[in-house]
Amino acid sequence: MNFRLHKSAASMVLPILLVAVAITIAGCGSEGTTSVETKTATARTVPVRTTTVNTGTVTVTEADEGSTVNLAAGAKLQVLLKSNPTTGYHWVASADQGCLQQAGDAVYTPDPNPEGMVGTGGKDTFTFNAVSPCQASLLMNYLSPANQPSETTFSITVNITA
Secondary structure, X not given: OOOOOOHHHHHHXXXXXXXXXXXXXXXXXXXXXXXXXXOOOOOOOOOOOOOOOOOOEEEEOHHHOOOEEEEEOOOEEEEEEEEOHHHOOEEEEEOOOOOEEEOOXXXXXXXXXXXXXXXXXXXXXXXXXXXXXXXXXXXXXEEOOOOOEEEEEEEEEEEEEO
């Protein structure tokens, strides 16, 4: 049987073959040898919002975790977080109620469900009013059905100016 590879396909075969050989050789160590993998940690850049809003609304999501949001008193803060109430888990907010007050309950918006699929989750939207000048820490905990904390949290710092 005679096989011919197109020139571009032939140029891709060699790198793939070299990777396969390298993986095979790496897996053929002698008995009792231990390999150690070293990883270098990289610094995480935390986003900081610097927009000051006088009467409007600033919206934050999971992508804003750990950031600082600047608001003027009278502005609103919306927090949109992934949620799936069919699991029994739910978000609970903790904030300085003197200067950052939650406005009502969270509003759940389900994601579009493929036909026949149920329980696919969605987003909870929390609204907070910036009442008076302060620096507030807003911490959101995703609690289990038994109201026990999970490893899923969301936190931001909110600077409210006059």
